[in-house]
Amino acid sequence: xxxxxxxxxxxLFNKFGLIDEDNLxxxxxxxxxxDRKKVLDGDILFVRSSVKYEGVGFPCIAKxxxxxxxxxxxxxxxxxxxQKILPTYLCSLLRTAKYRRITISKGNRxxxxxxxxxxxxxxxxxxxKISIQKEIVKEILNEYExxxxxYLLIKKYENKRDKLIKSIWFK
Numbered sequence: 001x002x003x004x005x006x007x008x009x010x011x012l013f014n015k016f017g018l019i020d021e022d023n024l025x026x027x028x029x030x031x032x033x034x035d036r037k038k039v040l041d042g043d044i045l046f047v048r049s050s051v052k053y054e055g056v057g058f059p060c061i062a063k064x065x066x067x068x069x070x071x072x073x074x075x076x077x078x079x080x081x082x083q084k085i086l087p088t089y090l091c092s093l094l095r096t097a098k099y100r101r102i103t104i105s106k107g108n109r110x111x112x113x114x115x116x117x118x119x120x121x122x123x124x125x126x127x128x129k130i131s132i133q134k135e136i137v138k139e140i141l142n143e144y145e146x147x148x149x150x151y152l153l154i155k156k157y158e159n160k161r162d163k164l165i166k167s168i169w170f171k
Contacts, residue, residue: 003028005069007039012047012060012075015151016144017091019045019060024069037070042080042087044094049074049114056113057103057120059094061087076117085125089133092140093125 005024012019029037039045041064050056062069071077080087093099106119128136 002026004034005065005067006072007045007062007069007075008072009047009050009074012045012058013055014060015147017060017088017095019062021063021065021069027070029070034068034070037077039065039069039071039077040079042082044078044080044087044091045071046076046078046115046120047074048076048116049112051112053107053109053113054100054104056107057094057115058100059091061091076115076120078120084130085127086130086133086137088137088140090125092137094123099123 003026005021006027007019007024011024014020039062041062043062044059045062047055047058050058062071080090094103102123103115103120104113106122107113107115127133
């Protein structure tokens with residue numbers, strides 16, 4: 001309940017690839033550890049260890065937070081050179097079926113599947129010009145907005161349905 005906010009593995013598994021600050025837990029750690037594990041705007045975080053084979057190496061983007069936020073153990077942090085590659089482009093590419101297969105194949109399978117920083121570094125990434133990346137990212141963000149709106153619409157109609165059923169059954 002006190003200390004610095006921490007991003008745990010579960011926060012990386014979200015629909016839109018952006019880590020939300022809401023509901024992050026807090027831990028007390030020394031300042032030196034905060035400096036070492038602090039996440040910055042645009043950092044890509046990867047699941048280092050997963051009980052599900054398909055979860056290993058799953059990426060998500062950290063954003064600019066109002067206060068210091070650190071990443072937990074079993075997470076790998078990468079800081080893209082944003083002059084060469086946009087974090088949203090990179091994360092979206094790494095979430096595609098093709099790159100998920102490549103990443104998962106580099107994991108070491110056991111009771112828990114692990115992946116190393118070197119394995120993640122070895123993934124070959126196509127890096128088009130920044131202008132092309134910006135076009136791709138714009139399209140991705142538009143699609144995310146459409147998905148979010150549809151998700152909210154589904155929730156709205158599910159609530160209406162539930163209220164209607166409740167009014168019929170519990171008169």
